[in-house]
Amino acid sequence: MHAQPEALAPYALVVDDDGLIRMDVVDILTEAGFRTFEAETGDKAITLLEREQKCIVLLFSDVQMPGSRNGFALARETAGRWPHISIVIASGNLKPGPDDMPKGAHFIGKPFSAETVHAHVKEVLPDGQKPDPLKN
Template sequence: MSDPVPSQVPYALVVDDDGLIRMDAMDILADAGFRTLEASDGDRAIALLGREHAAIALLFTDVQMPGSRDGFAVARETASRWPHIAIVVASGQVQPAPGDMPEGARFIGKPFTADMVHDHLREILPDGQKPESLRQ
Protein backbone atom coordinates (compact mmCIF):
# COMPACT_ATOMS: atom_id res chain seq x y z
CA MET A 1 0.00 0.00 0.00
CA SER A 2 1.59 3.27 -1.01
CA ASP A 3 -1.09 5.94 -1.06
CA PRO A 4 -4.02 5.23 1.23
CA VAL A 5 -7.37 6.12 -0.26
CA PRO A 6 -9.74 7.80 2.18
CA SER A 7 -12.32 5.22 3.14
CA GLN A 8 -14.99 4.48 5.69
CA VAL A 9 -13.18 1.20 6.40
CA PRO A 10 -10.35 1.74 8.90
CA TYR A 11 -6.97 0.03 8.62
CA ALA A 12 -5.29 -2.09 11.26
CA LEU A 13 -1.57 -2.87 11.28
CA VAL A 14 -0.71 -6.35 12.58
CA VAL A 15 2.89 -6.85 13.73
CA ASP A 16 4.11 -10.36 14.55
CA ASP A 17 7.14 -12.35 13.44
CA ASP A 18 5.12 -15.60 13.45
CA GLY A 19 3.37 -15.74 10.08
CA LEU A 20 0.56 -18.02 11.25
CA ILE A 21 -0.29 -15.87 14.26
CA ARG A 22 -0.06 -12.74 12.08
CA MET A 23 -2.47 -14.27 9.55
CA ASP A 24 -4.86 -15.34 12.33
CA ALA A 25 -4.85 -11.82 13.82
CA MET A 26 -5.37 -10.31 10.37
CA ASP A 27 -8.36 -12.62 9.80
CA ILE A 28 -9.85 -11.68 13.19
CA LEU A 29 -9.46 -7.97 12.41
CA ALA A 30 -10.79 -8.37 8.86
CA ASP A 31 -13.84 -10.18 10.28
CA ALA A 32 -14.30 -7.18 12.60
CA GLY A 33 -14.41 -4.90 9.56
CA PHE A 34 -10.83 -3.65 9.25
CA ARG A 35 -8.62 -3.59 6.21
CA THR A 36 -5.29 -5.00 7.31
CA LEU A 37 -1.64 -4.25 6.80
CA GLU A 38 1.16 -6.40 8.15
CA ALA A 39 4.74 -6.22 9.33
CA SER A 40 6.99 -9.02 10.54
CA ASP A 41 9.00 -6.94 13.03
CA GLY A 42 9.00 -3.65 14.90
CA ASP A 43 11.37 -1.87 12.55
CA ARG A 44 9.20 -2.64 9.52
CA ALA A 45 6.13 -1.62 11.50
CA ILE A 46 7.53 1.83 12.34
CA ALA A 47 8.59 2.34 8.71
CA LEU A 48 5.09 1.40 7.53
CA LEU A 49 3.47 3.62 10.16
CA GLY A 50 5.69 6.49 9.03
CA ARG A 51 4.23 6.20 5.54
CA GLU A 52 0.64 5.16 6.27
CA HIS A 53 -0.22 6.49 9.75
CA ALA A 54 -3.06 8.67 8.50
CA ALA A 55 -4.98 5.61 7.30
CA ILE A 56 -4.29 3.38 10.33
CA ALA A 57 -6.72 3.30 13.25
CA LEU A 58 -5.29 0.31 15.12
CA LEU A 59 -1.90 -1.21 15.93
CA PHE A 60 -2.05 -4.87 16.98
CA THR A 61 1.45 -6.00 17.95
CA ASP A 62 3.27 -8.95 19.43
CA VAL A 63 5.94 -8.24 22.06
CA GLN A 64 8.91 -10.49 21.29
CA MET A 65 10.18 -9.96 17.74
CA PRO A 66 13.52 -9.68 15.97
CA GLY A 67 14.97 -6.27 15.17
CA SER A 68 15.80 -3.23 17.24
CA ARG A 69 12.26 -2.69 18.60
CA ASP A 70 10.08 -5.08 20.53
CA GLY A 71 6.30 -4.66 20.61
CA PHE A 72 6.37 -2.49 23.72
CA ALA A 73 8.78 -0.07 21.99
CA VAL A 74 6.58 -0.04 18.88
CA ALA A 75 3.53 0.68 21.03
CA ARG A 76 5.24 3.54 22.90
CA GLU A 77 6.61 5.11 19.72
CA THR A 78 3.24 4.80 18.00
CA ALA A 79 1.44 6.45 20.92
CA SER A 80 4.00 9.26 20.98
CA ARG A 81 4.12 9.98 17.25
CA TRP A 82 0.57 9.03 16.16
CA PRO A 83 -1.75 9.37 19.16
CA HIS A 84 -4.87 8.75 17.03
CA ILE A 85 -3.91 5.08 16.65
CA ALA A 86 -5.43 2.66 19.19
CA ILE A 87 -3.01 0.01 20.45
CA VAL A 88 -3.36 -3.65 21.44
CA VAL A 89 -0.27 -5.55 22.57
CA ALA A 90 -0.40 -9.36 22.69
CA SER A 91 1.99 -11.94 24.12
CA GLY A 92 1.94 -15.49 25.33
CA GLN A 93 5.23 -15.23 27.18
CA VAL A 94 5.69 -11.70 28.50
CA GLN A 95 3.52 -9.62 30.83
CA PRO A 96 3.89 -5.83 30.74
CA ALA A 97 5.79 -4.20 33.55
CA PRO A 98 5.09 -0.64 34.70
CA GLY A 99 6.10 1.76 31.95
CA ASP A 100 6.14 -0.87 29.20
CA MET A 101 2.87 0.20 27.62
CA PRO A 102 1.58 3.64 26.72
CA GLU A 103 -1.50 4.99 28.43
CA GLY A 104 -4.71 3.68 26.87
CA ALA A 105 -3.08 0.62 25.27
CA ARG A 106 -4.53 -2.81 26.02
CA PHE A 107 -2.69 -6.05 26.68
CA ILE A 108 -4.10 -9.45 25.79
CA GLY A 109 -2.58 -12.85 26.33
CA LYS A 110 -1.96 -15.42 23.65
CA PRO A 111 -3.63 -17.50 22.53
CA PHE A 112 -6.40 -15.01 21.90
CA THR A 113 -9.84 -15.52 20.41
CA ALA A 114 -11.81 -13.37 18.01
CA ASP A 115 -14.35 -12.56 20.75
CA MET A 116 -11.57 -11.49 23.12
CA VAL A 117 -10.01 -9.20 20.51
CA HIS A 118 -13.36 -7.76 19.43
CA ASP A 119 -14.36 -7.02 23.05
CA HIS A 120 -11.13 -5.08 23.64
CA LEU A 121 -11.60 -3.15 20.39
CA ARG A 122 -15.15 -2.15 21.33
CA GLU A 123 -13.75 -0.67 24.55
CA ILE A 124 -10.72 1.20 23.22
CA LEU A 125 -11.72 2.45 19.77
CA PRO A 126 -13.61 5.73 19.51
CA ASP A 127 -16.90 5.34 17.62
CA GLY A 128 -15.48 7.22 14.62
CA GLN A 129 -12.71 4.61 14.26
CA LYS A 130 -14.81 1.50 14.83
CA PRO A 131 -15.82 -0.60 11.87
CA GLU A 132 -19.60 -0.97 11.65
CA SER A 133 -19.58 -4.50 13.07
CA LEU A 134 -18.00 -3.31 16.35
CA ARG A 135 -20.55 -0.54 16.92
CA GLN A 136 -23.31 -2.99 17.79
Protein backbone atom coordinates in the same frame (compact mmCIF):
# COMPACT_ATOMS: atom_id res chain seq x y z
CA MET B 1 -26.25 -4.07 -5.65
CA HIS B 2 -23.38 -1.79 -4.71
CA ALA B 3 -20.78 -2.55 -2.05
CA GLN B 4 -19.86 0.18 0.41
CA PRO B 5 -16.85 2.17 -0.76
CA GLU B 6 -13.75 0.58 0.74
CA ALA B 7 -12.45 3.97 1.87
CA LEU B 8 -14.90 3.77 4.77
CA ALA B 9 -13.22 0.72 6.34
CA PRO B 10 -10.43 1.73 8.75
CA TYR B 11 -6.99 0.15 8.66
CA ALA B 12 -5.29 -1.90 11.36
CA LEU B 13 -1.57 -2.69 11.39
CA VAL B 14 -0.80 -6.25 12.56
CA VAL B 15 2.78 -6.85 13.73
CA ASP B 16 4.00 -10.36 14.57
CA ASP B 17 7.06 -12.30 13.44
CA ASP B 18 5.03 -15.55 13.42
CA GLY B 19 3.30 -15.71 10.03
CA LEU B 20 0.52 -18.05 11.19
CA ILE B 21 -0.40 -15.85 14.16
CA ARG B 22 -0.22 -12.74 11.97
CA MET B 23 -2.55 -14.40 9.45
CA ASP B 24 -4.96 -15.39 12.25
CA VAL B 25 -5.05 -11.83 13.63
CA VAL B 26 -5.56 -10.42 10.11
CA ASP B 27 -8.54 -12.80 9.69
CA ILE B 28 -9.98 -11.78 13.09
CA LEU B 29 -9.63 -8.06 12.31
CA THR B 30 -10.95 -8.45 8.75
CA GLU B 31 -14.00 -10.20 10.21
CA ALA B 32 -14.40 -7.16 12.51
CA GLY B 33 -14.49 -4.85 9.47
CA PHE B 34 -10.88 -3.66 9.17
CA ARG B 35 -8.59 -3.53 6.20
CA THR B 36 -5.08 -4.50 7.28
CA PHE B 37 -1.41 -3.86 6.82
CA GLU B 38 1.12 -6.42 8.07
CA ALA B 39 4.69 -6.26 9.35
CA GLU B 40 7.01 -8.95 10.74
CA THR B 41 9.05 -6.64 12.99
CA GLY B 42 8.70 -3.42 14.95
CA ASP B 43 11.22 -1.80 12.62
CA LYS B 44 9.15 -2.64 9.52
CA ALA B 45 6.04 -1.46 11.37
CA ILE B 46 7.57 2.00 11.97
CA THR B 47 8.48 2.30 8.27
CA LEU B 48 4.89 1.40 7.36
CA LEU B 49 3.46 3.79 9.98
CA GLU B 50 5.59 6.64 8.65
CA ARG B 51 4.01 6.09 5.24
CA GLU B 52 0.41 5.15 6.18
CA GLN B 53 -0.29 6.70 9.60
CA LYS B 54 -3.18 8.83 8.30
CA CYS B 55 -5.38 5.80 7.56
CA ILE B 56 -4.28 3.45 10.40
CA VAL B 57 -6.47 3.57 13.52
CA LEU B 58 -5.26 0.40 15.29
CA LEU B 59 -1.89 -1.17 16.05
CA PHE B 60 -2.09 -4.85 17.08
CA SER B 61 1.36 -6.12 17.99
CA ASP B 62 3.17 -9.08 19.49
CA VAL B 63 5.83 -8.32 22.11
CA GLN B 64 8.80 -10.55 21.26
CA MET B 65 10.11 -9.93 17.74
CA PRO B 66 13.49 -9.66 16.04
CA GLY B 67 14.90 -6.22 15.31
CA SER B 68 15.64 -3.14 17.39
CA ARG B 69 12.08 -2.70 18.78
CA ASN B 70 9.97 -5.17 20.69
CA GLY B 71 6.18 -4.69 20.84
CA PHE B 72 6.32 -2.56 23.99
CA ALA B 73 8.86 -0.17 22.41
CA LEU B 74 6.77 -0.09 19.21
CA ALA B 75 3.65 0.74 21.26
CA ARG B 76 5.39 3.57 23.14
CA GLU B 77 6.86 5.06 19.95
CA THR B 78 3.52 4.78 18.13
CA ALA B 79 1.67 6.48 21.00
CA GLY B 80 4.25 9.27 21.09
CA ARG B 81 4.38 9.94 17.35
CA TRP B 82 0.80 9.07 16.29
CA PRO B 83 -1.50 9.53 19.31
CA HIS B 84 -4.62 8.92 17.16
CA ILE B 85 -3.67 5.23 16.76
CA SER B 86 -5.18 2.88 19.35
CA ILE B 87 -2.98 0.04 20.57
CA VAL B 88 -3.49 -3.62 21.54
CA ILE B 89 -0.45 -5.69 22.55
CA ALA B 90 -0.47 -9.50 22.80
CA SER B 91 2.01 -11.97 24.26
CA GLY B 92 2.05 -15.56 25.40
CA ASN B 93 5.23 -15.16 27.45
CA LEU B 94 5.63 -11.63 28.77
CA LYS B 95 3.27 -9.55 30.88
CA PRO B 96 3.71 -5.77 30.77
CA GLY B 97 5.53 -4.04 33.61
CA PRO B 98 4.44 -0.64 35.00
CA ASP B 99 6.10 1.47 32.27
CA ASP B 100 5.99 -0.96 29.34
CA MET B 101 2.76 0.19 27.71
CA PRO B 102 1.48 3.65 26.85
CA LYS B 103 -1.63 5.00 28.59
CA GLY B 104 -4.80 3.63 27.04
CA ALA B 105 -3.16 0.60 25.40
CA HIS B 106 -4.67 -2.86 26.06
CA PHE B 107 -2.85 -6.14 26.72
CA ILE B 108 -4.11 -9.59 25.68
CA GLY B 109 -2.52 -12.88 26.71
CA LYS B 110 -1.98 -15.54 24.02
CA PRO B 111 -3.64 -17.73 22.98
CA PHE B 112 -6.69 -15.53 22.40
CA SER B 113 -10.06 -15.94 20.71
CA ALA B 114 -11.65 -13.71 18.07
CA GLU B 115 -14.20 -12.68 20.71
CA THR B 116 -11.42 -11.53 23.07
CA VAL B 117 -9.72 -9.53 20.32
CA HIS B 118 -13.03 -7.95 19.22
CA ALA B 119 -13.89 -7.01 22.84
CA HIS B 120 -10.51 -5.31 23.43
CA VAL B 121 -10.59 -3.52 20.07
CA LYS B 122 -14.13 -2.25 20.79
CA GLU B 123 -12.92 -0.92 24.15
CA VAL B 124 -9.73 0.71 22.91
CA LEU B 125 -11.09 2.41 19.75
CA PRO B 126 -13.12 5.62 19.90
CA ASP B 127 -16.61 5.23 18.38
CA GLY B 128 -15.76 7.27 15.28
CA GLN B 129 -12.92 4.87 14.38
CA LYS B 130 -14.77 1.57 14.83
CA PRO B 131 -15.62 -0.40 11.72
CA ASP B 132 -19.35 -1.10 11.31
CA PRO B 133 -19.29 -4.70 12.66
CA LEU B 134 -17.88 -3.44 15.99
CA LYS B 135 -20.42 -0.67 16.47
CA ASN B 136 -23.13 -1.50 18.98
